[in-house]
Amino acid sequence: MSRPITCIGAGVIGGGWAAYFLARGFDVVAWDPAPDAEARLRRTVDAAWPALTELGLDDGADRSRLRVAASLAEACAEAAFVQESAPEDLELKRGLLADLVAATGPDTIVASSTSGFPMTDMATEAADPSRLVVGHPFNPPYLIPLVEVAGGEATAPTVVKEAAEFYRSIGKSVIEMDRELPGFVANRLQEALWREALHMVANGEATVEQIDTAITEGPGLRWPVHGPCLTFHLAGGEGGMAHMLDHFGPSLKAPWTRLGAPELTGELRDAMVRGTTDEAGARSFADLVAERDRAVIAIRRAVEGARAG
């Protein structure tokens, strides 16, 4: 791709994307209406560069290949791909995405970093909504691999596929959603935990520091290796997910969180067991335990090392 990637928005997410695209060897053109946009972008890119260098820069990766345009039209003129990371405001996104579609060529994909708006809701003012897609990253976009890709009702299916393929080609881990869901997958999960935390602080049940400690010293040490489902599978001992659901099923009725649980139907139970078994694949229970143990030890040391500087 010799045409540049266009990054709209100079905040934490927009700047993080710019840094990531630069590290992958692209030219990046950025735009943001704020007067201090260029200074903020360069500060974010500079802060990210040591981490990106540590992980390995692609051929041609160079911070000087970032250009800040004077207008949206100038930023979009030659764009191969547009990543929009404006504030989370539906009206603002609607107008901005319409402008981005108007300013780009008919083959240019315009992806939004929105944290939760379905594209169908954001695409209402665009002349050609077929090129609009959600490409939702996680902070910082230059380090966290996940990107959730989802189209709206008017998005061309090929655009969803191409966006997913583009992100994969630059090293991202992509979840391609086949339906629109506010908050997508990861924010649905993360937000449930976050809201429970807010309730606990609001009710004096735990302090901010206890909440963070509960995660960093507890389940947070398991999640990077196996995620919640495989983790739960291992907590069941050799009986795995099936044993856990049968054993802890009654706890689903207990007030362990403000979130009510779904009915644990035979169908849901089987879907969880089957999904977990599929995911484990060829790894035996003992393999998974050994993998988790190696990972938790390494993660604990990684965190200790990072905290020590």
Place this chain on the structure above:
Amino acid sequence: MSRPITCIGAGVIGGGWAAYFLARGFDVVAWDPAPDAEARLRRTVDAAWPALTELGLDDGADRSRLRVAASLAEACAEAAFVQESAPEDLELKRGLLADLVAATGPDTIVASSTSGFPMTDMATEAADPSRLVVGHPFNPPYLIPLVEVAGGEATAPTVVKEAAEFYRSIGKSVIEMDRELPGFVANRLQEALWREALHMVANGEATVEQIDTAITEGPGLRWPVHGPCLTFHLAGGEGGMAHMLDHFGPSLKAPWTRLGAPELTGELRDAMVRGTTDEAGARSFADLVAERDRAVIAIRRAVEGARAG
């Protein structure tokens, strides 16, 4: 302590505790009514031993110092401390804890690994409930540092302090709760995420594998270093938690999860900002970003290494 630690229950948690106490150089006496209890316990201890050895064994640590007793009374006869890890069944726990109190001396603390029952609900049949306390670990107890300590209405405050001190003295990270709450702190948070995951599978919104990927490739990579609150603080850029709450406040009303959010009052906002600032302490925003970046890189490498074997 020359008297042994008593572990009640030969499941994943009971066996994991036994392995941890052995690695800390204690004699351990275990009991479980199941006929294959000894074989299961020794299998769990053997599986945990490489990880415990890697982390470092204390003086005198020896797997042969595990003895499986023929009865609850024999297991408790000389107990310095009892860790109960029976199945999560309230009636069973009530009877068992009463038996454990009856079988131990007046200076012996009896701690329950319960995942969520308040001690007040479990202590109803004990002759002396003052020695009963919750000491809730996370799986696997031999690797995850967190232990949540909470007393019931009849628990002596000194017992809560002594239990917390004992766990700290053997290398655990302790959250001492000053009130009873079903699910304590970590399970309240973890369970909210878990229930959202079950809802998503029940509704065909995401697969088990997509849910695990969303966490392992996404927010799960940040949680071991900073927890949800400090993570959110950094996502706010230099404006931190205050900016995030002001910016994403409206998203609290959005259906990003089935869990309703609390009203974001000025009081709650300020409590979150103050708590996060206190937790950050002397670390500047740039310090925290650098710490997170070092940690995420190291965590990614740790997980890759563990998966590769």
